[in-house]
Amino acid sequence: MYDLPDLNRFVEVRPGLFRCTIIWNINKFVDVPVATFLVRCDSLDQGTNPAHDWLLVDSGAPMQVETLLKAIAGVLTHEKDTLRYICITHAHIDHTGATPALLQKYPECKAVIHVEEKPFICEGKSLRSCSSDTWSYTLFKPFSHEADVRLPEDRTVTLRDGDQWEFDHILQFVETHGHTPGSASYIHIPTRSIMVGDAIMNIAANPWWSKVPCISGPMAISTCHWGNAMKAIDKILTLKDKVDTVFPAHDFNTDGIHIDQICEFRKPSSL
Numbered sequence: 001m002y003d004l005p006d007l008n009r010f011v012e013v014r015p016g017l018f019r020c021t022i023i024w025n026i027n028k029f030v031d032v033p034v035a036t037f038l039v040r041c042d043s044l045d046q047g048t049n050p051a052h053d054w055l056l057v058d059s060g061a062p063m064q065v066e067t068l069l070k071a072i073a074g075v076l077t078h079e080k081d082t083l084r085y086i087c088i089t090h091a092h093i094d095h096t097g098a099t100p101a102l103l104q105k106y107p108e109c110k111a112v113i114h115v116e117e118k119p120f121i122c123e124g125k126s127l128r129s130c131s132s133d134t135w136s137y138t139l140f141k142p143f144s145h146e147a148d149v150r151l152p153e154d155r156t157v158t159l160r161d162g163d164q165w166e167f168d169h170i171l172q173f174v175e176t177h178g179h180t181p182g183s184a185s186y187i188h189i190p191t192r193s194i195m196v197g198d199a200i201m202n203i204a205a206n207p208w209w210s211k212v213p214c215i216s217g218p219m220a221i222s223t224c225h226w227g228n229a230m231k232a233i234d235k236i237l238t239l240k241d242k243v244d245t246v247f248p249a250h251d252f253n254t255d256g257i258h259i260d261q262i263c264e265f266r267k268p269s270s271l
Ligand SMILES: [Zn+2]
Pocket: 092, 094, 095, 197, 198, 249, 250
């Protein structure tokens, strides 16, 4: 049913950028692909100084931890290889699941999060406390997933747009809030790719009976502020001078989405 080459293992989708998709069985009827990304921090003099520092963008759902750890171990095979940062797009459980296990396995590793996401990821604040501009979130938030991790503050780096961090020459942090108050995206500068978490999705329009990919915004029932979520997509479109490919976290397409296709998707409302 899922003909994805990166199912349960990392595949290099762009030079130095690897994707692993794991299927998340939300319930008996609905399963959703969840992608995580490994980034190799290549240095300029690769011949004499091979890269051993790695970054991870998102860390999957809690029930996927074992599969993800195995997939990471399949790529970080050199004794010097180490995970330096886990760059989290937002607090939802399908994006943060393996973070505690990875922080334990790699003592030098830290999580990168947006400053507005810190209360949910480090302090136990409920995502259900968010006020919303839609009836659907307001109605369904009692049933929504909470962030399921409590990361120690000293193992996190909090950022806002424009802040510098150790690997910002490779992964640029971009605020794309709306889906959650501190949702973020990451531009992989060397390959002109952006990992957008749930700001844009590319799964079936109706996952109950279809697997045909379909570009959409985030799921309304789990999106705190719909107006801001649409502004986030428009912000991603303004990055066209730096970005060719958009990689959503939930995507049935192996090769990401060309940014022009996102333009087409937003055209009716943005013109
Ligand atoms: Zn998600």
